[in-house]
Amino acid sequence: xxxxxxxxxxxxxxxxxxxxxxxxxxxxxxxxxxxxxxxxxxxxxxxxxxxxxxxxxxxxxxxxxxxxxxxxxxxxxxxxxxxxxxxxxxxxxxxxxxxxxxxxxxxxxxxxxxxxxxxxxxxxxxxxxxxxxxxxxxxxxxxxxxxxxxxxxxxxxxxxxxxxxxxxx
Amino acid sequence: xxxxxxxxxxxxxxxxxxxxxxxxxxxxxxxxxxxxxxxxxxxxxxxxxxxxxxxxxxxxxxxxxxxxxxxxxxxxxxxxxxxxxxxxxxxxxxxxxxxxxxxxxxxxxxxxxxxxxxxxxxxxxxxxxxxxxxxxxxxxxxx
Numbered sequence: 001x002x003x004x005x006x007x008x009x010x011x012x013x014x015x016x017x018x019x020x021x022x023x024x025x026x027x028x029x030x031x032x033x034x035x036x037x038x039x040x041x042x043x044x045x046x047x048x049x050x051x052x053x054x055x056x057x058x059x060x061x062x063x064x065x066x067x068x069x070x071x072x073x074x075x076x077x078x079x080x081x082x083x084x085x086x087x088x089x090x091x092x093x094x095x096x097x098x099x100x101x102x103x104x105x106x107x108x109x110x111x112x113x114x115x116x117x118x119x120x121x122x123x124x125x126x127x128x129x130x131x132x133x134x135x136x137x138x139x140x141x142x143x144x145x146x147x148x149x150x151x152x153x154x155x156x157x158x159x160x161x162x163x164x165x166x167x168x169x
Numbered sequence: 170x171x172x173x174x175x176x177x178x179x180x181x182x183x184x185x186x187x188x189x190x191x192x193x194x195x196x197x198x199x200x201x202x203x204x205x206x207x208x209x210x211x212x213x214x215x216x217x218x219x220x221x222x223x224x225x226x227x228x229x230x231x232x233x234x235x236x237x238x239x240x241x242x243x244x245x246x247x248x249x250x251x252x253x254x255x256x257x258x259x260x261x262x263x264x265x266x267x268x269x270x271x272x273x274x275x276x277x278x279x280x281x282x283x284x285x286x287x288x289x290x291x292x293x294x295x296x297x298x299x300x301x302x303x304x305x306x307x308x309x310x311x312x
Contacts, residue, residue, distance in 0.1 A: 022276045028219055032271035035223035039230045039264050046234060047257040051242065059234070061239035064176045067238070071231040159265075163272030166287055 020167040022160045024086040033086075033159075034079035037152050041074065066119055073115040081108040085153070091160050098153040105149015106142035113141035177239065183233040188306075190225040192299045194218045199292035202285065212274070215292070219271050220294075226264065249309065256305040263298050272294065275289045 049055040
């Protein structure tokens with residue numbers, strides 16, 4: 001896998017020669033894709049839970065303040081990790097770009113899990129439960145994050161490809 | 170401790186603010202694209218709107234879920250439930266197409282020149298689809 005410097009140089013080269021290129025270093029792209037990911041991560045599960053009739057009981061268990069705080073945490077973590085991913089991304093080289101998406105997805109998953117852990121610990125106060133949850137979450141949250149990261153990196157490559165086609169018209 | 174009613178009022182206020190920014194900004198960017206020659210001015214407006222749009226959409230999703238919490242523990246089914254499903258599907262489609270629109274603006278920023286037709290069509294579609302989401306939201310809130 002190319003390192004961040006090589007990938008950045010490759011991206012810079014692509015943008016100077018191709019007028020339809022979507023430069024990964026643009027802060028608008030980091031902000032837009034991060035916000036897109038977080039919104040999709042909420043809207044799609046909400047739609048599925050609503051269809052199976054489980055949304056009401058789930059929302060009932062999460063207070064307004066906690067829900068807003070967790071959303072803002074996920075947004076911040078996703079924005080920070082997206083920025084790091086985009087410094088390594090080279091849209092003309094899908095495989096290393098998707099692999100980097102998995103790596104930064106794992107980081108995002110772990111960071112969000114620890115925020116969730118703090119919320120649960122402050123709500124329950126049951127140290128045994130929190131300790132078991134922390135052990136399981138530390139093991140599984142990077143895996144879940146990596147899978148989501150790979151999925152979003154693949155989706156982002158399709159988005160950028162579609163944008164290049166529109167910009168070329 | 171913030172009273173629950175005040176928290177709900179704040180969430181609804183944020184939701185309305187998000188709608189105003191998303192719909193008003195899209196309409197403004199569409200109008201600027203129609204009236205001005207393609208160039209840095211329309212691109213600058215589109216760029217500012219893209220930053221604001223994602224802030225607004227993120228806020229709308231966050232507060233939209235918060236508003237659904239007012240119907241718990243059991244959300245209505247039937248026609249109301251079908252309308253909510255339709256609204257969520259439309260929002261998901263807007264999110265995906267908006268990601269493409271933002272990436273197109275990023276590409277235009279590279280060469281400092283937007284395509285007038287694509288810019289107009291993109292923000293017209295954004296405005297109209299967001300208005301449709303607002304209409305579905307009205308149906309959910311007031312029947």
